Amino acid sequence: MRSLISILDLDVVEINELISTANDIIDNPKKYSEACHGKKLATLFFEPSTRTRLSFEAAMYELGGNVIGFSEAQSSSAAKGESVADTAKTISCYADIIAMRHPKEGAPLVASMNASIPVINAGDGGHNHPTQTLADLLTIHREKGGFDNLTVGLCGDLKFGRTVHSLIEALSRYNNIKFVLISPDELKLPSYIKKDVLKKHNIEYKQVSTIEEVIGELDILYMTRVQRERFFNEEDYLRLKDTYILTPEKLSGAKADLSVMHPLPRVNEISVAIDKDPRACYFKQVLYGKYMRMALILKLLEVTV
Numbered sequence: 001m002r003s004l005i006s007i008l009d010l011d012v013v014e015i016n017e018l019i020s021t022a023n024d025i026i027d028n029p030k031k032y033s034e035a036c037h038g039k040k041l042a043t044l045f046f047e048p049s050t051r052t053r054l055s056f057e058a059a060m061y062e063l064g065g066n067v068i069g070f071s072e073a074q075s076s077s078a079a080k081g082e083s084v085a086d087t088a089k090t091i092s093c094y095a096d097i098i099a100m101r102h103p104k105e106g107a108p109l110v111a112s113m114n115a116s117i118p119v120i121n122a123g124d125g126g127h128n129h130p131t132q133t134l135a136d137l138l139t140i141h142r143e144k145g146g147f148d149n150l151t152v153g154l155c156g157d158l159k160f161g162r163t164v165h166s167l168i169e170a171l172s173r174y175n176n177i178k179f180v181l182i183s184p185d186e187l188k189l190p191s192y193i194k195k196d197v198l199k200k201h202n203i204e205y206k207q208v209s210t211i212e213e214v215i216g217e218l219d220i221l222y223m224t225r226v227q228r229e230r231f232f233n234e235e236d237y238l239r240l241k242d243t244y245i246l247t248p249e250k251l252s253g254a255k256a257d258l259s260v261m262h263p264l265p266r267v268n269e270i271s272v273a274i275d276k277d278p279r280a281c282y283f284k285q286v287l288y289g290k291y292m293r294m295a296l297i298l299k300l301l302e303v304t305v
């Protein structure tokens, strides 16, 4: 029995297999429509979500399965003090697979160590978000045809941005990847990721403070939200929240085939005027996330179609 806690739990061969399955689901949805008949997904969301929870639920329904779960900690027995370990043991009696989001880093790992069914990390605090990365990887694969030789700009909250951390881990395994890290000083990429991932794999990277100085170099610009919920101090959040706002003017120096990505939700980071630009990929990410989650559920439940 396997869980998905970090994107590194999947090797590059398995990532390619998931991409192939997701593409096949896109082309032949009926083939998969009863694949998980009789199976149940439990969505245990201790933190707010629109895309991740609902795309997991849509994914399971489109595979012919069922869904149980809760969407806030307050409506579960966590509000009465139940531990993550006991919750995982309990849900193992009701469901076949768990998708868990939790504000505490490591909570889905604890759940996986106590559950008797696969656990998928649907985002843990400021740590990891591997299924967002699966959505991102399918988007990049469909837009760019592969993962080698890309210059990837990552912009915004690189400190607490779990989607950024997982994406860096995933892309660092491909050839000739370069990262451009665009953030204010206070929200720089944590040094453990620079040391354990970028330096370990000899990945070229640079840190800058404006989009304008690097926009022309980028194949991908991955924007992120400054996350109010991760700040201890409201003043710091208010000072930093609008540091980066991508506008059509700022895109004027970009490559014609740049892909603008964002895990969403967006607050102010990307002007809505960019939504109609063919380089905007963020709503494709939303759609592709559902197909990658379908492929992942099939893999972890060991269902063959």
Ligand code: CP
Pocket (backbone or CB within 6 Å): 048, 049, 050, 051, 052, 053, 123, 132, 263, 264, 265
């Ligand atoms: N990208 C993402 O995780 O969105 P939600 O918080 O809405 O799930």
